[in-house]
Amino acid sequence: MGFLPEPLHPAVIHFPIALSLVALLLDLVSRHRRAHSLAPAGGVLMALAALGGIAATLTGQAAEEEAVVPRAAKALLERHEELGEIAMWVLIAAALVRLALAWRGAFRGVLAWAYLALAIGAAALVGYQGYLGGELVFRHGVGTAPVQRQPPSGGES
Numbered sequence: 450m451g452f453l454p455e456p457l458h459p460a461v462i463h464f465p466i467a468l469s470l471v472a473l474l475l476d477l478v479s480r481h482r483r484a485h486s487l488a489p490a491g492g493v494l495m496a497l498a499a500l501g502g503i504a505a506t507l508t509g510q511a512a513e514e515e516a517v518v519p520r521a522a523k524a525l526l527e528r529h530e531e532l533g534e535i536a537m538w539v540l541i542a543a544a545l546v547r548l549a550l551a552w553r554g555a556f557r558g559v560l561a562w563a564y565l566a567l568a569i570g571a572a573a574l575v576g577y578q579g580y581l582g583g584e585l586v587f588r589h590g591v592g593t594a595p596v597q598r599q600p601p602s603g604g605e606s
Contacts, residue, residue, distance in 0.1 A: 456515070456592060458508040464501030465540060466579050468494050469572045476547075476565060492544075492551045495568065499544035502537040502575070509533055512592065522589035529581040536574045543571040 454460040472494035479488035509530065518526050546564050550556045556564075585591040 456508075456512050458505065458512040459586075459592065461501065461508045462505045462579065462582060465498045465505050465536075466575050468498035468501055469540060469543075469568070469575050472498055472547075473565070473568045473572045476568060480561070480565075488556055489551065492547045492556075495540075495547045496544045498571075498575075499537075499540040502540040506533050506537045516592050518591055519589050522585055522591055525581065525585055525589070526591065529578065529585060532574065532578050532581065536571070536578045539567075539571045539574055543567050 472491045475487045475494065476491035478484045479486070479491055513526070513530065543564070546567060547556075550560055550564055555561075586593065
Protein backbone atom coordinates (compact mmCIF):
# COMPACT_ATOMS: atom_id res chain seq x y z
CA MET A 450 0.00 0.00 0.00
CA GLY A 451 3.01 2.28 0.10
CA PHE A 452 2.38 5.35 2.23
CA LEU A 453 -0.47 3.80 4.28
CA PRO A 454 0.33 2.16 7.62
CA GLU A 455 0.24 -1.61 7.75
CA PRO A 456 -1.99 -2.86 9.30
CA LEU A 457 -4.44 -0.09 8.51
CA HIS A 458 -7.20 -0.95 11.02
CA PRO A 459 -5.39 0.36 14.14
CA ALA A 460 -4.70 3.66 12.37
CA VAL A 461 -8.32 4.11 11.22
CA ILE A 462 -10.26 3.14 14.34
CA HIS A 463 -9.40 6.25 16.31
CA PHE A 464 -11.27 8.52 13.90
CA PRO A 465 -14.83 7.32 14.62
CA ILE A 466 -14.06 7.18 18.35
CA ALA A 467 -12.71 10.73 18.58
CA LEU A 468 -15.02 12.30 16.01
CA SER A 469 -18.23 10.87 17.48
CA LEU A 470 -17.28 12.09 20.96
CA VAL A 471 -16.29 15.57 19.78
CA ALA A 472 -19.41 15.81 17.57
CA LEU A 473 -21.56 14.93 20.58
CA LEU A 474 -19.73 17.45 22.76
CA LEU A 475 -20.15 20.23 20.18
CA ASP A 476 -23.83 19.42 19.72
CA LEU A 477 -24.41 19.45 23.47
CA VAL A 478 -22.54 22.73 23.93
CA SER A 479 -24.32 24.29 20.94
CA ARG A 480 -27.64 23.86 22.76
CA HIS A 481 -26.63 26.94 24.77
CA ARG A 482 -27.74 30.09 22.97
CA ARG A 483 -24.25 31.67 23.19
CA ALA A 484 -22.63 28.63 21.52
CA HIS A 485 -25.25 28.00 18.83
CA SER A 486 -22.67 28.74 16.12
CA LEU A 487 -20.94 25.43 16.98
CA ALA A 488 -23.92 23.40 15.75
CA PRO A 489 -22.79 23.03 12.11
CA ALA A 490 -19.43 21.64 13.22
CA GLY A 491 -21.20 18.93 15.23
CA GLY A 492 -23.06 17.78 12.14
CA VAL A 493 -19.95 17.71 9.98
CA LEU A 494 -18.01 15.78 12.60
CA MET A 495 -20.80 13.23 13.03
CA ALA A 496 -20.82 12.68 9.25
CA LEU A 497 -17.04 12.22 9.34
CA ALA A 498 -17.43 9.81 12.28
CA ALA A 499 -19.86 7.74 10.20
CA LEU A 500 -17.38 7.64 7.32
CA GLY A 501 -14.68 6.65 9.79
CA GLY A 502 -16.98 3.91 11.10
CA ILE A 503 -17.34 2.53 7.59
CA ALA A 504 -13.57 2.60 7.13
CA ALA A 505 -13.00 0.97 10.52
CA THR A 506 -15.45 -1.83 9.69
CA LEU A 507 -13.92 -2.49 6.28
CA THR A 508 -10.34 -2.43 7.55
CA GLY A 509 -11.34 -4.61 10.50
CA GLN A 510 -12.77 -7.23 8.16
CA ALA A 511 -9.56 -7.18 6.14
CA ALA A 512 -7.41 -7.38 9.29
CA GLU A 513 -9.38 -10.36 10.60
CA GLU A 514 -8.49 -12.37 7.50
CA GLU A 515 -4.76 -11.99 8.24
CA ALA A 516 -4.73 -11.99 12.04
CA VAL A 517 -3.60 -14.91 14.15
CA VAL A 518 -6.27 -15.17 16.83
CA PRO A 519 -5.60 -17.21 19.98
CA ARG A 520 -8.37 -19.66 20.79
CA ALA A 521 -9.19 -17.75 24.01
CA ALA A 522 -9.90 -14.59 21.99
CA LYS A 523 -12.13 -16.04 19.26
CA ALA A 524 -15.45 -15.32 21.02
CA LEU A 525 -14.31 -11.80 21.89
CA LEU A 526 -13.27 -11.20 18.28
CA GLU A 527 -16.70 -12.34 17.05
CA ARG A 528 -18.42 -9.99 19.51
CA HIS A 529 -16.11 -7.15 18.43
CA GLU A 530 -16.93 -7.82 14.79
CA GLU A 531 -20.70 -7.96 15.34
CA LEU A 532 -20.77 -4.83 17.49
CA GLY A 533 -18.50 -3.08 14.99
CA GLU A 534 -21.07 -3.53 12.25
CA ILE A 535 -23.86 -2.38 14.55
CA ALA A 536 -21.79 0.65 15.61
CA MET A 537 -21.19 1.52 11.97
CA TRP A 538 -24.93 1.49 11.21
CA VAL A 539 -25.77 3.48 14.34
CA LEU A 540 -23.16 6.10 13.38
CA ILE A 541 -24.60 6.27 9.86
CA ALA A 542 -28.11 6.67 11.27
CA ALA A 543 -26.96 9.38 13.68
CA ALA A 544 -25.19 11.25 10.88
CA LEU A 545 -28.20 11.04 8.57
CA VAL A 546 -30.59 12.22 11.29
CA ARG A 547 -28.22 15.03 12.27
CA LEU A 548 -27.77 16.21 8.69
CA ALA A 549 -31.52 15.97 8.00
CA LEU A 550 -32.25 18.09 11.07
CA ALA A 551 -29.69 20.67 9.98
CA TRP A 552 -30.98 20.70 6.39
CA ARG A 553 -34.54 21.28 7.59
CA GLY A 554 -33.42 23.85 10.12
CA ALA A 555 -34.99 21.73 12.86
CA PHE A 556 -32.05 21.28 15.21
CA ARG A 557 -34.15 22.57 18.10
CA GLY A 558 -36.62 21.24 20.59
CA VAL A 559 -37.67 17.62 20.96
CA LEU A 560 -36.13 16.45 17.66
CA ALA A 561 -32.72 17.77 18.65
CA TRP A 562 -32.93 16.04 22.03
CA ALA A 563 -33.97 12.78 20.34
CA TYR A 564 -30.96 13.10 18.05
CA LEU A 565 -28.70 13.79 21.05
CA ALA A 566 -29.96 10.60 22.70
CA LEU A 567 -29.08 8.70 19.51
CA ALA A 568 -25.67 10.40 19.39
CA ILE A 569 -25.00 9.48 23.02
CA GLY A 570 -25.87 5.88 22.21
CA ALA A 571 -23.62 5.93 19.13
CA ALA A 572 -20.68 7.43 21.03
CA ALA A 573 -21.13 4.96 23.89
CA LEU A 574 -21.29 2.02 21.49
CA VAL A 575 -18.19 3.20 19.63
CA GLY A 576 -16.39 3.71 22.95
CA TYR A 577 -17.31 0.21 24.11
CA GLN A 578 -16.19 -1.11 20.76
CA GLY A 579 -12.82 0.56 21.33
CA TYR A 580 -12.62 -1.10 24.74
CA LEU A 581 -13.23 -4.53 23.16
CA GLY A 582 -10.56 -3.85 20.54
CA GLY A 583 -8.17 -2.88 23.31
CA GLU A 584 -8.91 -6.14 25.09
CA LEU A 585 -8.13 -8.07 21.91
CA VAL A 586 -4.80 -6.29 21.48
CA PHE A 587 -3.58 -5.78 25.03
CA ARG A 588 -4.97 -8.86 26.75
CA HIS A 589 -4.79 -11.40 23.92
CA GLY A 590 -2.13 -9.90 21.67
CA VAL A 591 -4.28 -10.04 18.52
CA GLY A 592 -2.52 -8.17 15.73
CA THR A 593 0.77 -7.85 17.62
CA ALA A 594 4.05 -9.12 16.23
CA PRO A 595 4.67 -11.86 18.88
CA VAL A 596 1.25 -13.44 18.28
CA GLN A 597 1.51 -13.04 14.50
CA ARG A 598 4.74 -15.10 14.52
CA GLN A 599 3.20 -18.00 16.45
CA PRO A 600 2.00 -21.01 14.47
CA PRO A 601 -1.77 -21.54 14.64
CA SER A 602 -2.76 -23.76 17.56
CA GLY A 603 -4.67 -26.97 16.87
CA GLY A 604 -4.96 -26.37 13.13
CA GLU A 605 -7.03 -23.22 13.67
CA SER A 606 -5.92 -19.68 12.99
